[in-house]
Amino acid sequence: MPFDAFHDWCSLVERDLDPGAEMLHFLRQEVPGATSVDPWQVEAITSDAQTVALLVCRQAGKSCVLATRGVRELKNGGTTICLAPAERQTREITRKVQHYLRATDLVVERATQTEIECSNGGRFIAVPASGATIRGYSADLLLVDEMAYLPGANGGEDVVVALLPMLKDNGQTFYASTPAGKNNLFANLFLEPKDNVHRIKVPGTSIPRLASRVERLRSQLSATRFRQEVMCEFLSDGLSYFDLATIENATSTTEGAVCPRI
Numbered sequence: 001m002p003f004d005a006f007h008d009w010c011s012l013v014e015r016d017l018d019p020g021a022e023m024l025h026f027l028r029q030e031v032p033g034a035t036s037v038d039p040w041q042v043e044a045i046t047s048d049a050q051t052v053a054l055l056v057c058r059q060a061g062k063s064c065v066l067a068t069r070g071v072r073e074l075k076n077g078g079t080t081i082c083l084a085p086a087e088r089q090t091r092e093i094t095r096k097v098q099h100y101l102r103a104t105d106l107v108v109e110r111a112t113q114t115e116i117e118c119s120n121g122g123r124f125i126a127v128p129a130s131g132a133t134i135r136g137y138s139a140d141l142l143l144v145d146e147m148a149y150l151p152g153a154n155g156g157e158d159v160v161v162a163l164l165p166m167l168k169d170n171g172q173t174f175y176a177s178t179p180a181g182k183n184n185l186f187a188n189l190f191l192e193p194k195d196n197v198h199r200i201k202v203p204g205t206s207i208p209r210l211a212s213r214v215e216r217l218r219s220q221l222s223a224t225r226f227r228q229e230v231m232c233e234f235l236s237d238g239l240s241y242f243d244l245a246t247i248e249n250a251t252s253t254t255e256g257a258v259c260p261r262i
């Protein structure tokens with residue numbers, strides 16, 4: 001075997017044995033300079049918990065984790081249903097999966113902006129929470145992206161509950177989001193934790209490759225927004241009009257407070 005071919009064969013074996021190496025190979029399809037996969041990303045894609053909940057800073061790589069997990073399921077010939085708040089997001093994540101698939105030897109038989117079918121029987125179907133309803137699937141994997149932003153009654157509960165019966169008994173669910181207030185199903189996963197959920201919390205300040213972006217956001221966002229979007233805190237209302245610090249000051253016990261605390 002010529003040396004180049006041997007090198008390619010070794011890389012292929014490495015990716016088959018090491019999910020982190022495989023994800024890095026996928027990531028390089030969109031970020032050619034990517035040097036490593038974050039430890040939390042490896043923890044997520046290798047988790048065998050029935051439910052995995054990712055509470056992660058904005059733009060940290062949540063959708064990349066979901067797309068990677070989707071491709072791994074396609075390789076197994078399984079069916080994935082991916083739910084996102086809006087149609088634009090379903091198209092985005094499907095595009096990511098299609099991108100990553102180019103780095104595999106899977107043969108795509110049919111692809112639309114929101115669906116992919118491979119020759120081994122694997123299927124990836126992305127559905128928006130707004131409007132579309134799907135029935136009749138038997139899914140191995142359920143991915144919910146930007147879960148805290150799901151529209152509808154009970155903070156997204158109705159739409160997720162409608163999909164859960166389609167998941168096989170041994171299927172796996174991934175919930176990923178940045179927080180958006182306390183009154184939604186995603187917040188419940190962390191504020192009223194249940195035993196069988198693998199929870200992963202990653203504030204932006206704990207990801208070294210995001211250091212300069214985090215500092216920029218610290219100066220650009222209000223303190224409340226920063227705590228929510230970067231530090232992943234569940235604040236009373238993700239869309240509250242006043243900055244929480246302003247409310248805190250206005251109601252403080254100090255002299256001059258607009259509304260002194262009693």
Ligand SMILES: Nc1ncnc2c1ncn2[C@@H]1O[C@H](COP(=O)(O)OP(=O)(O)O)[C@@H](O)[C@H]1O
Nearest residue numbers: 030031034036037038058059060061062063064
């Ligand atoms: N480990 C990593 N190293 C370098 N770039 C990464 C890594 N993980 C994700 N990215 C890049 O970060 C950007 C945001 O990723 P994305 O998954 O869309 O974030 P999120 O869904 O958390 O907002 C993308 O361009 C993606 O390629």
Ligand SMILES: [Mg+2]
Nearest residue numbers: 062063064145
């Ligand atoms: Mg995303």
